[in-house]
Amino acid sequence: MIIEAKHLSKTYVTFEQAHGFSASLKGFFRRKIKKVDALKDLSFSVEEGELIGLIGPNGAGKSTTIKILCGILFPTGGSAKINVGGKAYVPWITRKEYVKNIGVVFGQKSQLWFDLPPLDTYYLNKSLYDIPKKDFERRLEYFIDLLGVSDVVKRPTRQLSLGERMKCELIAALLHGPPLVFLDEPTIGLDIIVKEKIRDFISEVNKKEGVTFILTTHDLQDIDRLCKRVIILDKGSIAYDGELEKLKKNYIKEKNIKIIMETELKSKLKLKGAKIDKQKGKEVELRVPSNRVHEITRRLVNAHELLDITITDPTIEQVISHIYRKK
Amino acid sequence: MVSIGFWKSALGLNIASQMIYRLNFFLNVVVMLMFNLTFPLLTLLIYTNSAGFPDWSSSEILLFQGFAILLWGLEQFLLSNVSWELNRIMRDGQFDRLMVSPAGPLQFLVATNLAIEVIPQVLLGIGIVSFAFFNLGVLPSLKAWLLLILFIALGLLFMVSLIVIQMSLIIRFVQVRRLGELVRILSLFGQYPANIYSKGVQAIVVGAIPFALVAFFPAKVLLGTLGEFPYFAVAAAIAFGVIAYLSWSSSMKKYTSAGG
Numbered sequence: 109m110i111i112e113a114k115h116l117s118k119t120y121v122t123f124e125q126a127h128g129f130s131a132s133l134k135g136f137f138r139r140k141i142k143k144v145d146a147l148k149d150l151s152f153s154v155e156e157g158e159l160i161g162l163i164g165p166n167g168a169g170k171s172t173t174i175k176i177l178c179g180i181l182f183p184t185g186g187s188a189k190i191n192v193g194g195k196a197y198v199p200w201i202t203r204k205e206y207v208k209n210i211g212v213v214f215g216q217k218s219q220l221w222f223d224l225p226p227l228d229t230y231y232l233n234k235s236l237y238d239i240p241k242k243d244f245e246r247r248l249e250y251f252i253d254l255l256g257v258s259d260v261v262k263r264p265t266r267q268l269s270l271g272e273r274m275k276c277e278l279i280a281a282l283l284h285g286p287p288l289v290f291l292d293e294p295t296i297g298l299d300i301i302v303k304e305k306i307r308d309f310i311s312e313v314n315k316k317e318g319v320t321f322i323l324t325t326h327d328l329q330d331i332d333r334l335c336k337r338v339i340i341l342d343k344g345s346i347a348y349d350g351e352l353e354k355l356k357k358n359y360i361k362e363k364n365i366k367i368i369m370e371t372e373l374k375s376k377l378k379l380k381g382a383k384i385d386k387q388k389g390k391e392v393e394l395r396v397p398s399n400r401v402h403e404i405t406r407r408l409v410n411a412h413e414l415l416d417i418t419i420t421d422p423t424i425e426q427v428i429s430h431i432y433r434k435k
Numbered sequence: 436m437v438s439i440g441f442w443k444s445a446l447g448l449n450i451a452s453q454m455i456y457r458l459n460f461f462l463n464v465v466v467m468l469m470f471n472l473t474f475p476l477l478t479l480l481i482y483t484n485s486a487g488f489p490d491w492s493s494s495e496i497l498l499f500q501g502f503a504i505l506l507w508g509l510e511q512f513l514l515s516n517v518s519w520e521l522n523r524i525m526r527d528g529q530f531d532r533l534m535v536s537p538a539g540p541l542q543f544l545v546a547t548n549l550a551i552e553v554i555p556q557v558l559l560g561i562g563i564v565s566f567a568f569f570n571l572g573v574l575p576s577l578k579a580w581l582l583l584i585l586f587i588a589l590g591l592l593f594m595v596s597l598i599v600i601q602m603s604l605i606i607r608f609v610q611v612r613r614l615g616e617l618v619r620i621l622s623l624f625g626q627y628p629a630n631i632y633s634k635g636v637q638a639i640v641v642g643a644i645p646f647a648l649v650a651f652f653p654a655k656v657l658l659g660t661l662g663e664f665p666y667f668a669v670a671a672a673i674a675f676g677v678i679a680y681l682s683w684s685s686s687m688k689k690y691t692s693a694g695g
Contacts (some may be wrong), residue, residue, distance in 0.1 A: 120691060146552055180534040182688050208537045217529050221547075223452040231447055235440035236538060264455075 109191060110288055110320050111154035111177065116186035118147040118172050118344075146172040148344040150186070153303040154322065156287070156300035159314045160326045161352070163428065164341035170324040173341070174290050177322070178212055179274045192287050208237060211281035215293035218273065219280055220265040226276035230283055237284035244283065251279045255311055259429060271302030282319070291323045295330055307333045328425050340431060347431050359427055361398045363419045365405065366391070370413035379408060390415070395422075441538060445546035453551045463552035469558050471508070474626070475500040475563060488631050495658055498567035498626070504628050505560025508553055508585065516548040518598060518615050521605050523528040528692050530606075541599070541683065568657065575657050582656045589672040590648035596672075596679035599694035603682035606690055625649045642667035645675075 115427065122142050147169045153158055162170050175181040177188060179199035190197045192209035199206050220229045234244045252258050255275045260268060268276065274294060281289060291310070295303045311334055313319050325331060331338055338355065339349040348355060365382075369390040377384055377392050381400050386393040396404045401419060408414070422430075477495060478500060488496060498581035522545060575583070601614050625646025627669050629637050634687045640649045644666040652668065655661045 175531065178531075178535050180531050180692060183689065203534070204537060204539050207535045210535070212532075212535045214531060219532050221448055221452055223455050224448060228448055228451065231440070232444045235438060235444045236536065238438060238440075363495050 109152050110150075110156045110158075111188070111322075113153070113173075113177070113188040114151050114186055115148050116150040116176060116180070117184050118169075118176065118181065119184045120144045136234060136343055144326070145200055147176070147183070148346050150341075150344070150346060152339055152346065152349055154320060156320055157318045158337060159310070159321045159335055160323065161335035162322060162341065163326075163328070163331060163338060163340040164347070165432070167343075168341040169344040170341055171292060172344075174292050174322065174324060176200065178210065178290055179206055183293065190288065192371060208284070209288065211284070211286035211289040213274075213277050213281045213289070213291045213294050215274070215291075215296040218265070218277060220273065220276055222266050223264055225262050226263055226268075226280065229276075229280055230261070233280060233283055239284050243285065247283055251282060251309075254312060255279065255305065271305075272300050274298060274302070274306065275309075278306065280395070282313065285317075286319070287398075288320045289322070291321060291325075293325055294323070295325060295327050298351070303327070303329070310334055328423070328428070340428060342432060355427055356421055359430065362395045362422055362426075363398050363401050364393065364395055364422060364426075365401075365408075366393050366416075366418045366420075367408065367412075367414055368377055368416040370415055373412075442546055446549060449547065449549045450551050460552060460617045462553050467552055467556050468559065471504050471559055474504065488628055490630060490660075491628055494570045495654065497563060498657065498672040499628055499650050499654040500626075501560055501563030501565075501567050502643035502653045503560075504566055504588050505557060506594070506649045506653075507622070507626075508556035508560050509591060510598075512547055512550050512553040512557055514595065515550045515553065516658075517544050518601055518605065520544065521549050521602050525605055530690070531692055534690070540687075541602070552619050571658070573658060575659065579656050579659065579661075582661070583653055584667075586648050586652045586656060589645075589669060590650075590653070592676050593645055593648055594673040599679035600675075600682050603679070603686040622646060625651070628654075641665060642671055642693065645669075645671040648672055 120143070122144055146167075150169070150173065162173060164170050172181065176183050176283050177190065177199055179202075182200045188199060190199055190206065190210075192206070195209075197206035197209075210340045220226050221232075230244075230248060233239070234241075239247075252261060255278070257272065257275050257279070261276060261279070265273060265276070278294065294310075295306055298306070305317065307330060310321060310323070314321055314334075321334075323330065335352055337350065338348065339346060348359070369392065372390050373387070373392075377387055377394075379394065379406050382394045382396045384392065384394050405417065406421070409417075475497060478496060483493070491499070496525060509684070521530070524533075530540065533543050536543040538546065597618050604614060621644060624632070624636065624640050624644075629647040629651045631642045632640060640651075645665075648668050652661065652665055
């Protein structure tokens with residue numbers, strides 16, 4: 109087991125700040141303290157070589173969890189043991205020694221030197237992590253080739269696009285060969301082509317090098333494409349921890365049906381047993397119970413002239429919103 | 436422990452990144468040199484047109500000011516960019532990156548924010564100290580040399596501690612921009628010989644906030660006029676070191692990052 113987190117909790121102390129000048133003036137002399145429970149009794153474990161998606165809405169506790177597991181934050185309670193490099197670490201206690209064994213990418217925080225080419229940062233990391241020359245050159249060549257950035261790494265970082273920069277960030281985080289990598293929203297703000305390239309890269313490194321990845325993201329396509337297991341956080345607690353496929357198949361037993369009519373309906377479609385999500389022009393989107401798909405589509409085809417019909421599994425977005433609604 | 440290779444690489448990158456903006460780099464060096472040359476020249480001007488500083492000849496005062504320029508230069512080379520950078524990266528949570536560096540946030544912050552443009556000031560300080568020393572023709576004993584090294588080390592420890600305490604406060608309170616200026620104003624007391632002040636101010640400069648370790652005691656020990664060993668100043672510098680260590684450790688535990 110590479111990560112063992114038990115009953116982690118984190119409470120932030122913040123100050124309530126009312127709106128307006130008089131409130132600010134009042135707040136200058138007397139501030140109302142507010143305690144926010146960012147994590148509540150969080151327990152989970154991760155096996156070596158897993159690629160886990162940590163998802164949830166804003167404020168669910170994803171980043172706080174990552175920051176505690178990286179040693180950036182002290183938890184208010186609970187414990188965590190990370191087994192890397194043949195040793196067991198408590199991240200916030202032995203942070204300096206521990207961080208040599210992990211890689212971290214923050215989607216919105218760069219470790220590259222702004223005015224210099226990424227290659228310079230890589231050489232700085234070589235000395236920082238004491239990477240043997242042969243290993244450094246082999247990994248650098250491998251990652252550059254995998255991401256197709258041989259020219260990019262020689263240009264000043266400030267001249268790179270967000271996608272190019274993110275590819276270079278990934279290389280910087282992996283050059284020292286960490287067995288465990290935390291990716292905090294690595295695809296944020298990127299276009300679909302770059303996202304795909306980055307997903308391919310993560311998948312390849314996970315499979316070929318056996319690197320364990322913990323990934324937080326708001327882009328559920330990342331999860332769908334990369335993760336077998338997901339942990340869904342909601343208000344600092346675990347709402348679901350298990351296989352993504354099981355979640356999709358078992359958590360809600362519905363299918364999506366999209367139909368295109370021959371002619372536009374004059375009134376709202378009425379179909380017993382189906383929930384109409386959207387009806388616009390000739391297109392109608394509906395949800396039906398998985399065990400009644402056959403029966404309902406037969407009724408639909410009998411009653412209407414259809415141009416096209418598509419039946420799909422629920423999207424991960426639907427599953428998650430269903431979980432949140434249930435909670 | 437991070438290797439010397441890391442510091443060498445960081446120094447190289449500091450130079451490379453500051454040299455990109457050539458005009459800015461050139462102006463920084465010129466302004467820094469002008470400012471630091473003005474300081475001893477002004478003192479010499481005051482010295483030659485007034486009764487001077489009691490118990491200090493013009494060559495002796497030049498030695499004193501050489502030490503002041505050299506040690507403040509070293510402090511600025513290491514730390515002048517650091518608190519500004521820390522103020523900047525604390526607000527948006529960029530400090531997180533430093534927390535996951537094997538060098539540790541303090542060492543990483545210092546190594547990657549060296550003020551290269553201050554190197555000429557350090558060289559100027561060495562030049563003035565050497566010139567004044569050979570001009571004076573003094574022959575310090577081995578004990579005096581050892582004491583000089585001790586005072587310089589403690590002077591640097593004291594100055595670094597002041598900045599580390601300041602940085603700890605930034606981590607706790609996120610924005611404390613004017614604190615650095617307060618320290619700079621206080622440091623003005625260390626830029627003149629301690630014996631020119633009243634007894635009360637002397638007690639502060641020597642015993643409580645030991646700016647006298649930066650230039651006053653190093654100059655005195657080389658000149659052979661140290662007198663009593665400055666126990667209070669040494670104890671105060673060590674106390675500042677301990678306070679800095681404790682406040683930094685505490686701030687690391689209290690660090691809350693930024694949202695998101």
